[in-house]
Amino acid sequence: MTPEMFKYIGAGLATFGFVGSGIGLGTIFGNYFLAVSRNPASAPKFQTWLFVGFALVEAFGIFALLIALMIMFVI
Amino acid sequence: MAEKSGDGEKSAFDLMHQFDITPLAGLENTPLAFVTNSAFFMVLTVAVIAVLMVVLTLSAKVVPGRGQTISEIIFDFGFGMVDDILGKKGRSFVTFLLSVFLFVFVANILGMMPYSFTVFSHISLTAFMAVVIFMMVIYVGVSRHGLKWFGIFAPAGVPGWLLPLIVVIEIISFFMRPLTHSLRLFANLTAGHIVLKVIGTFAAGAGATSLLTILGGLFLTPVLFALSALEYLVAYLQAYIFTLLAAVYLAEAIEPHH
Numbered sequence: 001m002t003p004e005m006f007k008y009i010g011a012g013l014a015t016f017g018f019v020g021s022g023i024g025l026g027t028i029f030g031n032y033f034l035a036v037s038r039n040p041a042s043a044p045k046f047q048t049w050l051f052v053g054f055a056l057v058e059a060f061g062i063f064a065l066l067i068a069l070m071i072m073f074v075i
Numbered sequence: 076m077a078e079k080s081g082d083g084e085k086s087a088f089d090l091m092h093q094f095d096i097t098p099l100a101g102l103e104n105t106p107l108a109f110v111t112n113s114a115f116f117m118v119l120t121v122a123v124i125a126v127l128m129v130v131l132t133l134s135a136k137v138v139p140g141r142g143q144t145i146s147e148i149i150f151d152f153g154f155g156m157v158d159d160i161l162g163k164k165g166r167s168f169v170t171f172l173l174s175v176f177l178f179v180f181v182a183n184i185l186g187m188m189p190y191s192f193t194v195f196s197h198i199s200l201t202a203f204m205a206v207v208i209f210m211m212v213i214y215v216g217v218s219r220h221g222l223k224w225f226g227i228f229a230p231a232g233v234p235g236w237l238l239p240l241i242v243v244i245e246i247i248s249f250f251m252r253p254l255t256h257s258l259r260l261f262a263n264l265t266a267g268h269i270v271l272k273v274i275g276t277f278a279a280g281a282g283a284t285s286l287l288t289i290l291g292g293l294f295l296t297p298v299l300f301a302l303s304a305l306e307y308l309v310a311y312l313q314a315y316i317f318t319l320l321a322a323v324y325l326a327e328a329i330e331p332h333h
Contacts, residue, residue, distance in 0.1 A: 059255040
């Protein structure tokens with residue numbers, strides 16, 4: 001095992017941060033579809049904030065990606 | 076990332092090669108070598124938008140024709156998004172936000188064409204746009220509300236003993252904004268194009284060496300087709316989200332809630 005190998009393992013482990021991002025995105029879109037199926041008229045009202053929530057949750061997955069990229073290419 | 080795809084290792088599996096910035100073909104050793112594929116596609120994007128808009132509104136009438144209807148749909152989209160988030164006060168930002176949206180969207184669509192270059196797969200450009208928007212938010216906030224605007228770091232209704240902690244967290248999350256704002260666009264486009272390249276290399280390069288690889292190639296071609304459709308969706312969605320977040324950040328500058 002060379003240090004180079006540990007770098008790749010670490011970068012791979014860092015992508016586990018996407019688990020939380022995935023759970024969050026599932027919750028957001030699941031709840032959106034639940035709300036819209038109960039009250040279809042409310043769909044346009046929620047749509048904008050659906051994507052804002054989507055972007056905010058995805059930010060944490062992006063932090064994990066940032067760590068992985070830093071391990072791979074910066075350190 | 077570029078050093079991973081140096082000239083030394085040009086295999087069929089060179090996934091990062093598509094993101095290399097090089098001078099346009101034929102200009103390598105001329106004084107015009109600063110015209111890279113990235114610069115060319117940025118100028119092309121602006122030219123496409125400008126020509127399209129001029130042509131569509133060439134004969135503007137009260138009762139719109141076919142072309143004018145398309146341009147009105149684009150403008151209604153911008154006004155609708157700004158009205159939703161910024162309210163009537165934010166009407167002066169419609170042109171800026173619509174320009175940002177059209178630039179990102181058209182650049183992404185042009186980047187999907189074969190042999191073209193995806194300008195937003197480079198974090199230098201996305202970070203530049205995100206930092207400009209970040210500084211614009213601070214400027215708009217301070218010019219409209221004075222130093223009182225920095226009260227957004229202390230939300231109302233927080234108990235006094237918790238306030239120091241909340242202020243620190245708010246300041247950190249405020250300065251993380253340009254980072255996530257730029258990385259989202261960059262990461263989505265880069266990852267999408269790498270996936271397309273991987274599947275495309277498999278589908279084309281599996282080769283007719285045996286029956287199994289032929290079947291694999293036949294199976295992967297529809298997958299590649301579906302993934303391309305998904306990439307077009309991502310191209311639109313990421314442009315929309317980039318603009319939407321810029322609008323949300325501007326909303327806090329125009330009307331801070333504290």
